Amino acid sequence: MDALNNLAGGFAHVLGGGAIFHALWATLIGIIIGALPGLTATMGVALLTTLTFGMGPDKAMLVLICVYVGAIYGGSRSAILLNIPGTPASAASTLDGFPLARQGLAGRAMGISTTGSWFGTLFGTLILALFAPSFGEFALQFGSYEMFWVALFGIVIAGSLSGGDALKGYIAGFIGLFVATIGQETNHAYPRFAFGNGDLAGGLGLLPVLVGVFGVAEVLSAMRGPAVKAVSSKIDSVIPRIRDVTQYWKTILRSGALGTFIGAMPGLGEDIAAWTSYAAAKRASKEREKYGKGSIEGLMAAETGESACVPGAIIPVLTLAVPGSAPAAVLMAAMMIHGLNPGPMLAITAPEFIYQIVAMLVVADMVKMFYGLVLVRPLLWILLIPRSRLMPIVFVLCTVGAFAITSRLFDIWVMLGAGLLGFVLREFRFPMAPLVLGIVLGDLLDKNLLRGLVLSGGDLTPFFTRPISMGLCALTLLAAAWSIPGLSGIFRRKRAVA
Amino acid sequence: MSDVDAASPFDGEKAPTSPRADLITAAVLFALGVAIVAQAWQMPRFIEQSGTGLTAPGIVPGFYGAVLSLLSVALGLRAIGRGGWVVRGAATGNAADRRQLTTAAALGLVYAGGMVGRVPFWLASALFVFAFTSAFEWDLGKQGRVRRIIEAALIGIGTGVAVMLVFEKLFLLRLP
Amino acid sequence: MNRRSLLFAAASLGVAPAVRAQSPWPTRPTTIVVPYVPGGPSDILARTLAQQLNARLGQPFVVENRTGANGAVAAQYVARQPADGATLFIAASGIMTINPLLLARAGYDPIGDFTPITVAISASNLMVVNPSVPANNLQELIAWLRANPDKASYGSSGIGSSEHLGMELFKQVTGTEMTHVPYPGGGAATTDLVGGTLQLALLNMATVVPQVQAGRLRAIAVGGRTRHPLLPEVPTMVEAGLPDFTSGSWHSIVAPRGMAEPLATRIHDAVTAALRTPDVAQRLAATGFLVEASSRDGLTTTIETETARWRDVVRRAGLAAG
Numbered sequence: 001m002d003a004l005n006n007l008a009g010g011f012a013h014v015l016g017g018g019a020i021f022h023a024l025w026a027t028l029i030g031i032i033i034g035a036l037p038g039l040t041a042t043m044g045v046a047l048l049t050t051l052t053f054g055m056g057p058d059k060a061m062l063v064l065i066c067v068y069v070g071a072i073y074g075g076s077r078s079a080i081l082l083n084i085p086g087t088p089a090s091a092a093s094t095l096d097g098f099p100l101a102r103q104g105l106a107g108r109a110m111g112i113s114t115t116g117s118w119f120g121t122l123f124g125t126l127i128l129a130l131f132a133p134s135f136g137e138f139a140l141q142f143g144s145y146e147m148f149w150v151a152l153f154g155i156v157i158a159g160s161l162s163g164g165d166a167l168k169g170y171i172a173g174f175i176g177l178f179v180a181t182i183g184q185e186t187n188h189a190y191p192r193f194a195f196g197n198g199d200l201a202g203g204l205g206l207l208p209v210l211v212g213v214f215g216v217a218e219v220l221s222a223m224r225g226p227a228v229k230a231v232s233s234k235i236d237s238v239i240p241r242i243r244d245v246t247q248y249w250k251t252i253l254r255s256g257a258l259g260t261f262i263g264a265m266p267g268l269g270e271d272i273a274a275w276t277s278y279a280a281a282k283r284a285s286k287e288r289e290k291y292g293k294g295s296i297e298g299l300m301a302a303e304t305g306e307s308a309c310v311p312g313a314i315i316p317v318l319t320l321a322v323p324g325s326a327p328a329a330v331l332m333a334a335m336m337i338h339g340l341n342p343g344p345m346l347a348i349t350a351p352e353f354i355y356q357i358v359a360m361l362v363v364a365d366m367v368k369m370f371y372g373l374v375l376v377r378p379l380l381w382i383l384l385i386p387r388s389r390l391m392p393i394v395f396v397l398c399t400v401g402a403f404a405i406t407s408r409l410f411d412i413w414v415m416l417g418a419g420l421l422g423f424v425l426r427e428f429r430f431p432m433a434p435l436v437l438g439i440v441l442g443d444l445l446d447k448n449l450l451r452g453l454v455l456s457g458g459d460l461t462p463f464f465t466r467p468i469s470m471g472l473c474a475l476t477l478l479a480a481a482w483s484i485p486g487l488s489g490i491f492r493r494k495r496a497v498a
Numbered sequence: 499m500s501d502v503d504a505a506s507p508f509d510g511e512k513a514p515t516s517p518r519a520d521l522i523t524a525a526v527l528f529a530l531g532v533a534i535v536a537q538a539w540q541m542p543r544f545i546e547q548s549g550t551g552l553t554a555p556g557i558v559p560g561f562y563g564a565v566l567s568l569l570s571v572a573l574g575l576r577a578i579g580r581g582g583w584v585v586r587g588a589a590t591g592n593a594a595d596r597r598q599l600t601t602a603a604a605l606g607l608v609y610a611g612g613m614v615g616r617v618p619f620w621l622a623s624a625l626f627v628f629a630f631t632s633a634f635e636w637d638l639g640k641q642g643r644v645r646r647i648i649e650a651a652l653i654g655i656g657t658g659v660a661v662m663l664v665f666e667k668l669f670l671l672r673l674p
Numbered sequence: 675m676n677r678r679s680l681l682f683a684a685a686s687l688g689v690a691p692a693v694r695a696q697s698p699w700p701t702r703p704t705t706i707v708v709p710y711v712p713g714g715p716s717d718i719l720a721r722t723l724a725q726q727l728n729a730r731l732g733q734p735f736v737v738e739n740r741t742g743a744n745g746a747v748a749a750q751y752v753a754r755q756p757a758d759g760a761t762l763f764i765a766a767s768g769i770m771t772i773n774p775l776l777l778a779r780a781g782y783d784p785i786g787d788f789t790p791i792t793v794a795i796s797a798s799n800l801m802v803v804n805p806s807v808p809a810n811n812l813q814e815l816i817a818w819l820r821a822n823p824d825k826a827s828y829g830s831s832g833i834g835s836s837e838h839l840g841m842e843l844f845k846q847v848t849g850t851e852m853t854h855v856p857y858p859g860g861g862a863a864t865t866d867l868v869g870g871t872l873q874l875a876l877l878n879m880a881t882v883v884p885q886v887q888a889g890r891l892r893a894i895a896v897g898g899r900t901r902h903p904l905l906p907e908v909p910t911m912v913e914a915g916l917p918d919f920t921s922g923s924w925h926s927i928v929a930p931r932g933m934a935e936p937l938a939t940r941i942h943d944a945v946t947a948a949l950r951t952p953d954v955a956q957r958l959a960a961t962g963f964l965v966e967a968s969s970r971d972g973l974t975t976t977i978e979t980e981t982a983r984w985r986d987v988v989r990r991a992g993l994a995a996g
Contacts, residue, residue, distance in 0.1 A: 046712030047669055050721040143871045174566045181559040188544050189833045190555045202742045223602035224595050266865050321884040322861050336961045343884025392630035393657050396623045399610050404671050406741040409615045416610050428523050429515050446558045454855050455827055455871050458550025672738045
């Protein structure tokens with residue numbers, strides 16, 4: 001009852017004085033920033049931090065949380081409609097979202113995305129309200145050794161994402177892993193594959209590469225061949241269906257739990273949450289063959305996972321003063337600027353603040369649902385714009401997006417290079433998802449392996465003997481065995497017998 | 499669920515590549531893998547500083563390069579199994595297709611690689627959108643061409659100005 | 675033309691340059707270049723200043739993040755800009771003192787390429803240990819490290835950070851040996867320090883104070899010249915027995931080289947006034963920074979003395995790239 005009272009207090013506190021107005025504009029800005037390729041949730045929260053300096057701490061936090069929630073959700077609009085993820089978090093949503101749109105079901109796809117995302121944030125917020133302290137403690141157990149296994153586990157299960165041609169999927173994945181090693185390594189700052197170039201020594205940014213392989217490559221793909229007639233959306237419905245939820249409730253719960261958990265781990269963000277939820281859903285699915293061709297379950301899993309990650313990433317901010325993701329890091333900085341000292345002392349100095357954050361997340365989630373319903377129709381108009389007019393604008397936005405984070409012309413070159421390479425690879429039927437995932441996980445794997453080895457003085461045993469490491473190692477081996485066709489057949493038969 | 503079960507109209511896109519194309523990609527990827535391994539081998543090992551050879555910067559990328567080479571050999575062998583060099587795929591696309599692709603790629607390169615950073619961003623974007631739209635709508639026939647070109651110019655200027663206003667004034671970002 | 679108007683004309687002629695010096699900012703917006711990604715201390719400082727200066731001078735200030743090569747990309751860029759007041763640079767201590775020592779070719783000269791404006795803010799580093807380390811003060815820590823050479827690992831927020839070099843200096847003056855483990859940021863290092871994979875670290879105050887308050891880390895000594903208001907019971911390194919030992923970081927504001935004195939002075943006055951606003955000082959203090967707002971010469975002196983000190987540390991630790 002106490003928690004309920006606190007929560008009611010949190011809502012009463014948050015909802016006063018024009019809060020709904022602030023939530024409405026902030027979430028919309030977030031959705032727009034998220035939907036523009038290259039502008040990320042991190043950037044959105046950072047930009048709005050400046051604009052909210054003058055506001056009181058409560059209003060400022062509400063605005064920033066709305067932007068964060070909105071941006072993660074907004075990234076999927078462009079993923080579904082254009083096959084271009086607006087933020088790295090939405091890359092997994094292109095896999096099934098875009099095929100659905102091409103079948104004339106863009107409205108329904110956005111409806112699924114809205115419900116999935118809504119449930120995800122709500123689920124994560126619930127965990128935040130109930131278990132924040134213990135969840136934070138657990139996240140602290142993940143050091144360099146454990147993170148190495150998390151990355152390796154991700155790479156092993158990523159094999160299942162490639163769809164048709166597994167061999168080409170693995171090749172694309174290893175190209176991605178290789179790309180992640182370009183630039184200075186962590187221990188000695190030795191610039192790998194830089195050839196004396198200062199820009200290359202800094203490494204290739206995930207964002208320009210992502211904008212390239214999805215954005216630029218998509219513009220090129222769209223412009224070849226005869227114009228595709230706008231698909232009639234007669235069979236399409238824009239209202240989210242109850243049945244999509246009831247049918248896939250297991251997927252929603254699993255993705256929500258995975259997303260929140262990954263969010264709570266420092267160093268893992270929304271992108272990994274979405275990929276992991278997607279891969280896990282595919283593994284558990286009865287309709288695996290539909291994945292990659294417009295699976296409702298797959299899209300739901302990705303959306304729920306990435307949105308559950310948002311409250312998840314805020315958990316360690318509140319309990320440990322350690323951010324769970326890049327946007328959460330900026331959010332934490334903003335909290336400090338406003339004199340709200342997040343961290344272990346919060347539960348003692350200002351316990352009500354945690355409930356206020358919960359209330360803000362719920363408000364942001366509700367507003368997101370509102371826009372989810374209202375914006376579908378206007379967004380569908382994008383599909384009616386002829387490609388000769390839409391694609392150059394998309395290309396301009398990609399260029400801005402690649403440039404915006406670091407203001408380097410080098411990143412525009414990276415975008416162009418990645419775009420052309422991505423287009424050629426796509427022409428030869430190499431899937432892009434493992435490539436992007438390889439870049440994301442490769443960085444994690446490389447840094448944590450090298451750091452772990454320095455920590456242990458070159459000794460490999462801590463990778464296997466620390467309790468959580470041991471568990472993760474077993475899980476990884478199991479997943480690897482599962483991917484070998486013959487073995488997984490045995491597993492499945494056993495399950496059928498049982 | 500029936501609407502999703504309906505055959506995707508884009509099955510053609512998922513058609514496998516020809517063995518010959520796979521052989522070429524396998525060769526290129528093999529060369530890439532070997533080059534990565536060679537580069538990784540030449541990296542300093544930092545054995546003195548770290549007291550262990552395991553943290554040498556070349557190990558991880560070297561491993562990736564080796565796996566990439568092995569996978570590309572597998573791809574090549576599979577292509578040979580499917581008939582090898584002699585089996586060419588159906589010609590991908592026709593001349594119009596290729597022309598469109600080249601136009602889009604060339605315009606993109608000139609814009610992002612050449613004009614951005616030298617010409618004011620709004621102007622570069624306006625010109626790019628105008629050129630792109632009018633190039634692809636030229637083929638729609640004489641009727642209404644003037645109108646389409648005027649529209650393209652308006653869309654171009656609109657994009658340039660809107661991008662500048664939204665990003666520089668609202669989001670306070672710098673444009674190239 | 676009578677004498678009076680002649681005088682007036684002469685006077686106005688003489689005054690004209692002064693008037694120009696009084697309103698020196700160009701009409702185009704002033705860009706504050708930040709060498710790191712949004713969200714970090716430099717970014718927060720830049721955005722706070724931009725907002726303040728904007729309100730005070732009625733002139734638009736835009737923040738621009740130019741990242742890469744530990745800030746060298748931004749420094750090289752700013753060094754090439756005209757010194758007309760349209761470009762200011764948030765130069766972190768690492769960029770102005772450590773980078774040029776570590777990199778073979780930094781591509782800029784911290785003294786020669788910039789016009790100094792002010793040391794804006796500073797933060798002390800705090801020596802913390804995991805509670806499992808049997809040491810409650812600096813002397814016990816040094817004794818424990820000497821008894822266990824090469825057993826301990828310390829974390830930092832990256833190669834060449836003030837936290838890394840501060841610890842190398844500590845090793846040199848105390849004659850201890852331990853392994854350096856660089857992290858992509860102080861937060862990640864803190865996680866491993868709390869988790870016990872690292873034994874100690876000299877980390878930015880703001881990053882570790884919450885953990886110290888919660889008893890997850892033990893504070894040994896502060897790297898500042900004075901004790902820190904957030905942890906008044908923790909002694910400074912000097913009080914704890916290491917003479918001359920300080921470790922911390924600061925952020926300065928500089929402009930491209932060759933700026934006219936009156937303009938540089940005017941910028942200095944506007945920036946320091948903005949920094950001293952109670953609201954700004956309070957916000958920056960919340961992120962662990964103390965406002966310095968030093969004189970222009972103060973910045974030059976700081977750069978020179980620190981560079982001399984770190985040059986010695988870098989050489990003895992064998993860190994220079996050549």
